[in-house]
Every structure is written in C-alpha cells, then in structure tokens.
Amino acid sequence: MLNRGYSSSDTPVESIWFYSEMERRGINPNKLTFPFLLKACASFLGLTAGRQIQVEVLKHGFDSDVYVGNNLIHLYGSCKKTYDARKMFDEMTDRNFVSWNSIMTALVENGLAQYGFVEEALQLFAKMMKESTVRPKYVTFLGVLCACSHTALVDDGYKYFHEMEKAHKIKPMIIHYRAMVDILGRACRLNEAYDFI
Structure with a gap:
C-alpha cells in the first residue's frame, strides 16, 4: 500500500x-x-x-x-x-475500457504534431465500436472530439457529438461542448461555434 x-x-x-x-x-x-x-x-x-x-x-x-x-x-x-x-x-x-481510452489518448495527445496518430485514434474508435464489447463513455467521446478538432473533421465531430447522446445515452458535459466549439473555431466557423453555445 x-x-x-x-x-x-x-x-x-x-x-x-x-x-x-x-x-x-x-x-x-x-x-x-x-x-x-x-x-x-x-x-x-x-x-x-x-x-x-x-x-x-x-x-x-x-x-x-x-x-x-x-x-x-x-x-x-x-x-x-x-x-x-x-x-x-x-x-x-x-483489453478493457481503460485500455482503449489510454491508447486513443496517447495517439491524440501525441498526434498534435503528427496527423497520422490522430487519424489512427479515430480508426481505433471505429474498431472498438465494431469489434469490441467495450462501450464508449464520456471520456472516450472527449478523445474522439479532440481528434476531430485536430484533423478539421467538423461533420464527424457533429456526428460523434450527437451519437453520444442518441445512440449511447451519454449526456454531453460542458467539456464536450467546449470540444465542439474548438472544432468549429479551428475550422473558422465562428458563428456556428457561437450558436452552439
């Protein structure tokens, strides 16, 4: 101990x-x-x-x-x-929930300098959803939204944000809204970001 x-x-x-x-x-x-x-x-x-x-x-x-x-x-x-x-x-x-989230977090955080890692994190999320019994949680979606932000995938960001609540019954938290505003801001869609809040 x-x-x-x-x-x-x-x-x-x-x-x-x-x-x-x-x-x-x-x-x-x-x-x-x-x-x-x-x-x-x-x-x-x-x-x-x-x-x-x-x-x-x-x-x-x-x-x-x-x-x-x-x-x-x-x-x-x-x-x-x-x-x-x-x-x-x-x-x-x-592998458990933590395994999937740990690798996706490592890829997203270290992918900020290299586009390929962020893209790989999104591919792993798709693989987790398709091949694993592990279901995403709020932190999983935060990582996915951050990945979308750093790869300018606005439409995917919207899709994941809405899927979070509709398909997985996870109520978005303030941090998820911030991530969506970041996605929109980085894409220079400031009016949408403002409306999103």
Missing part, C-alpha cells in the same frame, strides 16, 4: 525506491505492485525507470495483466513513445 501512496504523492520517484527496498528484503511483488510503479514513472516521465519496471513485470510473470498493460500504455503515451504504446496495446490479450 505504501507503493500506491508514493505513486500518487508529490514524490512519486519514492515508489521506485520503495520497490527496490522490497526486493532487497526478499518481499515478492504482487499484481498490484507494478501498475502503481508504472503510474509513478508516467507522472515523472521516467521512461528509463519504466522500462526497467517492465523488465521486472516480465520477470515476475505479470505481463498479461490488463492493469499492468494499461499503465504501460499510459507510461509510453506520457513519455511521447506512441509506437511503444501502440505495440503494448496490440500485444494485450485482454
């Missing part, structure tokens, strides 16, 4: 020290140990430490744990290693 506390503290690097201390004392990690270590690495952008933790994950046989996988995707996305995040996602045998 100390590991969990350190990973969310102002000094997340302490969780790495704590893990080293556990090893030194011969205390075996469990499946809850590694997600918190990876979360800590992501928070201080500790890519090297994260890769070392991934080696420990493999060594202890937790590489197929969905929570470990999700945190590796988050780590690589936070450290702008989008290809590594996507590779981790593709290799996961079990």
Whole structure:
C-alpha cells in the first residue's frame, strides 16, 4: 500500500525506491505492485525507470495483466513513445475500457504534431465500436472530439457529438461542448461555434 501512496504523492520517484527496498528484503511483488510503479514513472516521465519496471513485470510473470498493460500504455503515451504504446496495446490479450481510452489518448495527445496518430485514434474508435464489447463513455467521446478538432473533421465531430447522446445515452458535459466549439473555431466557423453555445 505504501507503493500506491508514493505513486500518487508529490514524490512519486519514492515508489521506485520503495520497490527496490522490497526486493532487497526478499518481499515478492504482487499484481498490484507494478501498475502503481508504472503510474509513478508516467507522472515523472521516467521512461528509463519504466522500462526497467517492465523488465521486472516480465520477470515476475505479470505481463498479461490488463492493469499492468494499461499503465504501460499510459507510461509510453506520457513519455511521447506512441509506437511503444501502440505495440503494448496490440500485444494485450485482454483489453478493457481503460485500455482503449489510454491508447486513443496517447495517439491524440501525441498526434498534435503528427496527423497520422490522430487519424489512427479515430480508426481505433471505429474498431472498438465494431469489434469490441467495450462501450464508449464520456471520456472516450472527449478523445474522439479532440481528434476531430485536430484533423478539421467538423461533420464527424457533429456526428460523434450527437451519437453520444442518441445512440449511447451519454449526456454531453460542458467539456464536450467546449470540444465542439474548438472544432468549429479551428475550422473558422465562428458563428456556428457561437450558436452552439
């Protein structure tokens, strides 16, 4: 539990020290140990430490744990290693809602500099809807709308915004309205953006 506390503290690097201390004392990690270590690495952008933790994950046989996988995707996305995040996602045998959202977020956030990543996030959303039992939530649609904003897909943005409530019964929040205004603003459709509010 100390590991969990350190990973969310102002000094997340302490969780790495704590893990080293556990090893030194011969205390075996469990499946809850590694997600918190990876979360800590992501928070201080500790890519090297994260890769070392991934080696420990493999060594202890937790590489197929969905929570470990999700945190590796988050780590690589936070450290702008989008290809590594996507590779981790593709290799996961079990995916949940967090898995899909983590990879889409990594692609959108890192795709701001490269158009292809944002487009890939939208393709993954379509794949999730078609091939997965995972259903989108409000945060999923936020990522999709951000992707539409950065690729000037105004019509798609409208479609996803309306689909959110009509098809998925998710009431848009202020943040979704902001995303739609951003989509319209970037497309220089300021009157529509004003009317949308």
